[in-house]
Amino acid sequence: MATRLSDVAARAGVSVKTVSNVINDYPHITARTRAKVEAAIAELEYTPNVSARSLRKGRSDFIALAVPEMASPYFAELGAAVSRAAKKRGITVLIDQTEGEAAGEKLVLDGMRGQLIDGIIFSPITTSPAKIGSADTAKPLLLLGERHAGGTFDHVAVDSVQASFDATTHLISIGRRRIAAIGVGGGAGTGSVRRKGYRKALKAAGLEVDPTLEVGGPGYHREDGAASMRELLALPEPPDAVFCFNDLLAIGALRALADAGLSAPKDVAVIGFDDIEDGRFHSPSLSTISPDKEWLAENAVALLLDRIAGSAGRRDSAGNGEADRVDLTVPYTLQIRESTGG
Amino acid sequence: MATRLSDVAARAGVSVKTVSNVINDYPHITARTRAKVEAAIAELEYTPNVSARSLRKGRSDFIALAVPEMASPYFAELGAAVSRAAKKRGITVLIDQTEGEAAGEKLVLDGMRGQLIDGIIFSPITTSPAKIGSADTAKPLLLLGERHAGGTFDHVAVDSVQASFDATTHLISIGRRRIAAIGVGGGAGTGSVRRKGYRKALKAAGLEVDPTLEVGGPGYHREDGAASMRELLALPEPPDAVFCFNDLLAIGALRALADAGLSAPKDVAVIGFDDIEDGRFHSPSLSTISPDKEWLAENAVALLLDRIAGSAGRRDSAGNGEADRVDLTVPYTLQIRESTGG
Structure with a gap:
């Protein structure tokens, strides 16, 4: 027999209304009552009777998170955080892997299936900003990451220029002068935006920008970082530090150093970006920029649910109603660990 | 304007029928034509017009993969492989994170939402075999992992006893005699099944089973492996090798060794289970049991889609029709890397 709201109320010794308030995550409930x-x-x-609730509300209470790669630890950790944030609000998150391919991303922009989901959190890689900006999606859509979309959609992202400036400045502060960058060819705007912060920090410290030290193609995996580090080590004058545009690249770079009989930070200091758990347990542990993923998830989900609740009047097919677009900046910290002498 | 099948056929210089055959992954198409x-x-x-196709077939062409934790690299890599295998067949996979909680797993067993998805691939942790066995799910369901469900559902898993036997035997073959096990309290049957293989290997080699060397609670994360290794290092007579029941535990164990000024394999040889990419790039690189995740994904998806195609007559509410249940064993290899002297 299915458990009912009244059973929960009886067990907790509170009213049915209070249980409902907790489930719907209303404010002004004491921590003790919630517990x-x-x-x-x-x-x-x-389990709340979602089907009945859905019929009543004309919603499914499912949202989608569309990411390029779920096997990438950053997206996997982000997916877990988004899933938890949504669950607290009675919403189930289904994750869709676009593999950064045009067809997959088009399916997302088409609103996936109208009947399936109430809204989408989308981290695009392939689709151009112009295409995203002109998309008239059937469902509320929120964008994550570097790529701005001409102001049509809500957007949640780290200030990548400032964070990259901070990462590079940290390498300068520990006395490094020949600082390389790995990941400059990265997709979705990441490569160019992070290079901007990197160059800005070099210039601010009066260091020369040397394009031979800026390496890396579109791949942001461990093997790409290893290949880029081997390339840097083969230079007539190798770097004494490297800022990798994500942690996977940095872990690959550390592995290439080990293979060459070198170590971080003694020979080359290494810093990454993302703060994936992998880096915290690596030997040496990896210094990195740590975006607040819980903050990101909480705010992205809350914002999307607001849109779903009031989406009807938000924007028409001519794209009007953009004025209320929200752009949130995710807080981050600099984590100094063994790979830069921490 | 939407691209049509005939546009694709014209561009490829083949018939519309051939394009359709490629999209539906029919056999007997040459590699050249497919390319x-x-x-x-x-x-x-x-993009195939899924909505129209779905209406015609009475299916959504979406399946769900329900896993305990998407931030766990093993599940993230598995999710990516399942997603790719499904995509080849025109099916989109949506990933649902149950967090191994009863409520989340109940939602899966209830068939999630009837209208949402055609079937479910489910990796349970909390739900007991009896409950899974007695569940009368609305949709075809396929189980992954250790936990058998009384023969009601199709099941795809590695032979964990044999694989654990092989991992432990490898440690014996490199001359280790005091071999510990980390992860014995693991959920979903993993701990007990892998310990069985571990003990079997010790006995086969004439080594004593020492329960003080069998450690670890339900957690299978990096920090759990580090804690277990610290516990083992504090023993009057620490081990000279350890078999960790997954790679995350092994990576935590390696980190605890480094923190104690020890190294693998010199002081303690370490082997894991799962072959996540993290372990391949670790220093030292991690020896492990490598299940064929692509094989697993291909076969799980193909089997589930067969069930979806013919599910109506498969089993009634009394549970009849179980005779045709399929149990597939995933092939694996032993990967010998630096952490055991490879």
Whole structure:
């Protein structure tokens, strides 16, 4: 027999209304009450009757998170955080892997299936800003990451220029002078935006920008970082530090150093970007820029759900109604670990 | 204007029927023809008109993959492989994170939403075999992993006892005699099944089974492996090798060794299980059991799609029709790397 709201209320010793308020994540509920209700929900294995609720509301209570690669730890960790943030609000997140391919991203922009989901959080790689900007999606859509879309959609991202400036400045602060960058050819605007912050930091410190030290193609995987580091080590004058535009590249770079009988930070200091768990457990542990993924997930989900609740009047097919577009900047910290002498 | 099948056919210089055959992944198409059609699909950014197709077939062409944690690299890599295998067949995979919680797994067993998806690939952690076995899911469901479900559902898994036997035997073959196991308290049957293989190998080599060397609770994360290794290093007589029941535990164990000023394989040889990419780039690189994830994904998707195509007559509410249940064993290899002297 299915557990009902009233069973949860009885077990928690509160009213049905209070249980409902906790499930719908209303404010002004004490931590003590919330804990009691959540314990009762867990004990009774209560699941809100989503089908009935959905019929009533004309919504599915499912949202999609469309990412290029779910096997990339950054997207996997982000997906887990988004899933948790949504669950607290009674929403289930389904993750779709576009593989950064045009067809997959087009499916996302087409609103996937109208009947399936209420809205989409989308991290594009292949699709151009112009295409995203002109898309008239059937469902509310929120963009993550570097790529701005001409102001049509809500957008949540780290200030990559400033964060890259900070990462590079840290390498300068530990006395490094020949600082390379790996990942400059990165897709979705990441490569050019992070290089901008890197160059800005060099110039601010009066260091020369040397294009032979700016390497890396579109790939942002471990093997790409290893290949780029081997390329840098083969230079007549190799670098004494390297800023990698994500942690996977940095882990590949560390591996290439080890293969060459060199070590970080002694021979080459290495810093990454993303703060994936992998880097924290690496030997040496990896210094990095740590975006607040929980903050990102909470705010992206809350913003999308606001849009879903009031989406009807938001924008028409001519693209009007853009004035209320929201652009949120994700907080981050610089994490100094062994790979830069921390 | 939307690209049509005939546009793809014209570009590829083949018939519309041939394009359709390639999209539906029919056999007996030459590699050359397939390549031409796929190139044309990519150039024209063609997406099959799924909505129309779905209405015609009464299916959504979406399946769900329900995993405990998408931030776990093993599940993230598996998710990517399942997504690719499905995409080749025109199916989109949506990933749902149950967090191994009863409520999340119940939603999966309830068939999620009938209208959403055609079938589910499910990797359970919390839900007991009895509950899974007695579930009368609305949609075809395929189980992954250790936990058998009383023969009701199709099941795809590695032979964990044999693989664990092989991993432990490898440690014995390099001369280790005091071999520990990390992860024995693991959920979903993993801990007990892998310990069985571990003990079997010790006995086969005439080595004593020492319960003080069998450690680890339900957590299978890096920090759990580090904690278990610290516990082993504090023993009066620490081990000279350790078999970790997944790669994350092994990476945590390696980190704890480094923190203690010890190294693998010199002081303690370390082997894991899963072959996540993280381990291949670690220093030292991690020896492991490598299940064929592509094989797993291909076969799980193909089997589920067969069920979806013919699911109506498969089993009734009394559970009849179980005779045709399929149990597939995933091939694996032993990967010997630096952490065991490779």
